Amino acid sequence: MNSKAPIYLLMLLIIVSPMGIDIYLPALPQMADSLHTPISNIQLTITLFLAALGMGQLLAGPLADRYGRKPLIIGGLSLYILGSVICAIASHVEILWLARIIQGLGTCAVSVGVMSGVRDSYSPQRTATIYSYINGVICVIPALAPMVGGWLSQTWSWHANFVFMGIYALLILMLTLWRLPETRPAHTVASSSLINFQQFKPILQSPVFQLNTGMVMLAMAIIIAFVSIAPVRLMVELGISPTLFALWFGSNAVINIIGSFSAPVVIRKLGKTRALKLAMTLCAGAALLIVMLQGVHHPAAFMGPIFIASTGFCLVLPICCSSALEPFAERAGTAASLLGFFQMAGASLLVGLVNLLPFASLQLMGLMMLLPLLWFAGNSLLRKANQAHQG
Known part of the structure; x- marks a missing residue:
């Protein structure tokens, strides 16, 4: 293990997950009107995001143990930015669905990297405190993001919410490249194949x-x-x-x-x-x-x-x-x-x-x-x- 991951950076990284849901909730009706589709199709973008976030975990974990936490987080942020850009320019709901899956997979990689980075960097006694702080930061977003998203939607359009997500992830990516060390311990056990349920x-x-x-x-x-x-x-x-x-x-x-x-x-x-x-x-x-x-x-x-x-x-x-x-x-x-x-x-x-x-x-x-x-x-x-x- 090279050094500890900074707590402030772990908190900034974990924000991409709740932001991916809460910030654009006020824009759902506007999105349905703009894309000429029932609002149920727009609500499906939340389900697809969560499904990708959950299912992708089974692949993200072995990737973190094989290649390291930092490459996984960098890759996850890159996917998140790509998904945000596609969402911002989407003209059909089907494209929006695909982009949200990409965002969900990116979020999944970031979340796994953060959680394993905490375990790498801090003692078992300290990790409970860190996870509590991370949860606190996650809970801040539902209180603030809808207000930001509502203002963005009214001032510009629903596209601005996804532009905001992409810009935030880009800034955090640059900070990650600069300040995040690789925390994977040298004795980490990695499976010879990524899809191997024996490792679980x-x-x-x-x-x-x-x-x-x-x-x-x-x-x-x-x-x-x-x-x-x-x-x-x-x-x-x-x-x-x-x-x-x-x-x-x-x-x-x-x-x-x-x-x-x-x-x-x-x-x-x-x-x-x-x-x-x-x-x-x-x-x-x-x-x-x-x-x-x-x-x-x-x-x-x-x-x-x-x-x-x-x-x-x-x-x-x-x-x-x-x-x-x-x-x-x-x-x-x-x-x-x-x-x-x-x-x-x-x-x-x-x-x-x-x-x-x-x-x-x-x-x-x-x-x-x-x-x-x-x-x-x-x-x-x-x-x-x-x-x-x-x-």
């Missing part, structure tokens, strides 16, 4: 990785479920205005920012285990509260439990990300890619399956909030049963 086997078989990756996936599923349920609950069922919806939605981003930057203090005082138990208690309490208040037709009855669960999420993510990657210093890129795959693709699939259950939306939300506690309890019982059997 020792990671997937690790009980530590299973427990913590499951917790990260379930925590992310709560956020995805909230994003899908919130517009229907607040604007359709409760009838609040889009402006008021934006204020409630943005307030949760503020909660996440505060929680993410406070999490290192809580973890340091309580320790990882007790802090994780606190997080699960918060999520379980939020699950009970949202079901109890489902008959109360006020935004606070929905958003209050969401605020509580989001606070728990801010503790789960840094603790479990650092713990999941801790045993794999020799293959951090591959481990980080698997973690990212389950966090994004696994959580999205889980939410889709849970939505098939014959429950009301608030009951489904409550179930999602309860799952981290059930997963942790199930793993604890299984571990005790194995110990008793071996004894």
